[in-house]
Amino acid sequence: MDSTEGSVTPAQRHKARHFALQAIYQWQLTGYSATEIEKQFLEDQPIRGADLEYLHDLISGVINNVDEIDATFAPHLSRPLDELDQVDKAVLRVGTFELMFRQEVPYRVVINESILLAKEFAEQDSHKFVNGVLDKVVKAIK
Template structure:
């Protein structure tokens, strides 16, 4: 697994943990790394950048997810799916170095690993909606 995939998985775990914890990003990163797969530290800087970006732009990201997710209020989404969407939407909006299709494919793969059986299709559908309104990178 590449460093960026590991970073996305670490970012997901940190974002998910923040929904239930008052710990700061650094403390959560240390906790997540303790239980992570060997070599996961290689994605640490990438994960930290994603988490910081999601935190900085969370209102904008959540508003866009809410707009594109027809019939699904954010509060009804699973926390795993919502945080996968947050990190992917951050990449789509603010990371010009990552092609849209790579972001979407990576989010789907992370959803397969951490979500439910329905998560990959759900994540794909919303991210396709988000990406369709964005210019090519």
């Protein structure tokens, strides 16, 4: 279900972020190209109801800009980037990408969505960690 820009709902965007997080997690573990990850993901996942354009933008945007994204949030971590849990790293990469490259999305929406994803997929208190890091990223970007 692809959607035109004017009729995208928050639920469709949330689903796009949900699936993008899973795709980025898979990419982190496999190292496949953005194209291959997206192709596998679209074939293997029941992604009905997601904003497919936004999903594509998130997957390709995070993978193609990962060094810049990591350099933006890494200074705000309490431990080295390579010691981060893979789910936390994926949540922070998607959230930081949106804060950097999708500035039409209000930062509060990005942070709230990232917290929801952390609550859904990550360790128990990860959402607090994600909130703290992304809050600092917002201040650093402005």
